[in-house]
Amino acid sequence: MRYELYYWPGIQGRGEFVRLALEEAGADYVDVARGKSGIGKMMHLLEANTLTHPPFAPPFLKAGPLIIAQTTNILLFLGDHLGLAPKSQAGRLWTHQLQLTIADIVAEAHDTHHPVASSLYYEDQKEEAGRAAKAFRDQRIPKFLGYFETVLKRSRGPYFNGRVLSYADLSLFQVVEGLRYSFPRAMKRAEAKLPHVVALRDRVSARPRIAAYLASKRRLPFNEEGIFRHYPELDS
Amino acid sequence: MRYELYYWPGIQGRGEFVRLALEEAGADYVDVARGKSGIGKMMHLLEANTLTHPPFAPPFLKAGPLIIAQTTNILLFLGDHLGLAPKSQAGRLWTHQLQLTIADIVAEAHDTHHPVASSLYYEDQKEEAGRAAKAFRDQRIPKFLGYFETVLKRSRGPYFNGRVLSYADLSLFQVVEGLRYSFPRAMKRAEAKLPHVVALRDRVSARPRIAAYLASKRRLPFNEEGIFRHYPELDS
Numbered sequence: 001m002r003y004e005l006y007y008w009p010g011i012q013g014r015g016e017f018v019r020l021a022l023e024e025a026g027a028d029y030v031d032v033a034r035g036k037s038g039i040g041k042m043m044h045l046l047e048a049n050t051l052t053h054p055p056f057a058p059p060f061l062k063a064g065p066l067i068i069a070q071t072t073n074i075l076l077f078l079g080d081h082l083g084l085a086p087k088s089q090a091g092r093l094w095t096h097q098l099q100l101t102i103a104d105i106v107a108e109a110h111d112t113h114h115p116v117a118s119s120l121y122y123e124d125q126k127e128e129a130g131r132a133a134k135a136f137r138d139q140r141i142p143k144f145l146g147y148f149e150t151v152l153k154r155s156r157g158p159y160f161n162g163r164v165l166s167y168a169d170l171s172l173f174q175v176v177e178g179l180r181y182s183f184p185r186a187m188k189r190a191e192a193k194l195p196h197v198v199a200l201r202d203r204v205s206a207r208p209r210i211a212a213y214l215a216s217k218r219r220l221p222f223n224e225e226g227i228f229r230h231y232p233e234l235d236s
Numbered sequence: 237m238r239y240e241l242y243y244w245p246g247i248q249g250r251g252e253f254v255r256l257a258l259e260e261a262g263a264d265y266v267d268v269a270r271g272k273s274g275i276g277k278m279m280h281l282l283e284a285n286t287l288t289h290p291p292f293a294p295p296f297l298k299a300g301p302l303i304i305a306q307t308t309n310i311l312l313f314l315g316d317h318l319g320l321a322p323k324s325q326a327g328r329l330w331t332h333q334l335q336l337t338i339a340d341i342v343a344e345a346h347d348t349h350h351p352v353a354s355s356l357y358y359e360d361q362k363e364e365a366g367r368a369a370k371a372f373r374d375q376r377i378p379k380f381l382g383y384f385e386t387v388l389k390r391s392r393g394p395y396f397n398g399r400v401l402s403y404a405d406l407s408l409f410q411v412v413e414g415l416r417y418s419f420p421r422a423m424k425r426a427e428a429k430l431p432h433v434v435a436l437r438d439r440v441s442a443r444p445r446i447a448a449y450l451a452s453k454r455r456l457p458f459n460e461e462g463i464f465r466h467y468p469e470l471d472s
Contacts, residue, residue: 052391054383054390056380056383066329068333069333070333072336073329073336076329076332077329089302096312097289100306100309111347115351115368116368116371117368117375119371125367131352131353132352135353135356139353144292150290154287154290
């Protein structure tokens with residue numbers, strides 16, 4: 001089956017967590033909104049008044065007759081279909097639980113530059129962003145990544161489920177990349193205490209399909225339109 | 237099986253979404269942290285260094301040998317086990333997708349009173365909260381609840397999956413209750429355009445087990461320690 005991914009074409013954003021899963025599995029997929037008239041096609045589907053299961057927002061995935069939205073829900077589906085999650089009930093739930101916790105830190109990373117409202121410009125909430133980013137750097141990065149460090153230590157690594165890769169490992173790689181881009185100074189300090197997290201990041205980046213993807217034009221660069229933004233004043 | 241729910245004892249919070257599912261199903265459960273030495277028992281489990289699948293935070297559910305955290309993940313599990321979700325793959329994913337969107341509005345409702353950092357007092361971010369609450373009232377409540385209204389219209393109601401109740405319906409009831417408590421004036425305006433959402437809320441509240449629960453002491457009142465808080469200055 002050829003999967004159709006729909007997501008904003010200029011950013012990694014939440015779509016990137018889905019792209020990494022599709023790429024690692026070597027899945028046949030098209031990144032619709034990056035093609036010709038792509039945004040129009042995405043908006044057409046998003047606003048279609050004939051869908052009984054409409055997405056609230058991108059990303060969403062078309063898989064045959066199914067249209068699935070919400071990043072963690074898409075990964076729950078792809079985990080089963082692409083062999084990127086354990087088959088046992090306990091393992092599936094645990095992997096999904098980790099993904100939901102990853103989604104929480106991603107949302108908080110976004111909110112450092114938009115603490116008041118997503119609808120306002122960064123420049124209109126810059127002072128508040130400074131305060132939010134300080135709390136995120138000092139408290140939240142160590143708390144979230146410290147948790148993942150503990151979990152990886154207990155799994156005996158290199159991955160969350162031990163020796164078998166899952167979509168949650170790909171997503172933690174992306175979180176580390178995004179945080180390094182946004183907060184290079186804070187991450188340098190934090191990583192000294194996160195050997196297992198860094199080792200996972202390195203293992204994921206060296207997987208042949210991921211390495212090929214990262215070197216390709218399909219991998220968009222980080223930028224100041226996405227979730228992970230580098231504003232030097234938020235990393236001081 | 238007797239389920240064990242672990243959540244902060246003084247608030248509805250995220251635990252309430254789980255309580256409503258357990259109550260509707262007439263499940264045998266104990267709300268551990270509300271019992272004797274309950275918080276100690278919760279912290280003991282949360283900090284146990286023997287768990288290979290530790291929760292990041294409450295709520296979490298003990299179901300036999302499984303410990304499941306993250307509200308939407310707990311509901312994914314209970315949906316299957318308590319008959320509160322469709323059995324088809326499409327129906328299960330759709331119900332979970334709705335729950336994840338509900339989780340998004342719940343997080344944004346929380347952030348209206350804590351836009352800068354959860355670790356700071358409301359009083360230390362009151363001005364920012366005023367700006368965040370305005371955007372939430374004017375843009376986000378209509379957008380989220382308008383989406384659920386559209387979905388319910390297309391399902392032909394009264395519930396998200398038509399005539400069959402799911403955990404997502406119970407959660408939308410809770411969101412309406414919480415928003416009415418937090419933003420009574422804004423909700424009065426919004427509800428004029430949300431007949432299907434209000435009808436779902438009424439249907440859920442009239443279900444015998446839910447009505448009995450709401451009238452019992454097991455239902456904690458809303459308060460200014462929880463997610464949905466009433467600060468009149470944020471509703472003007």
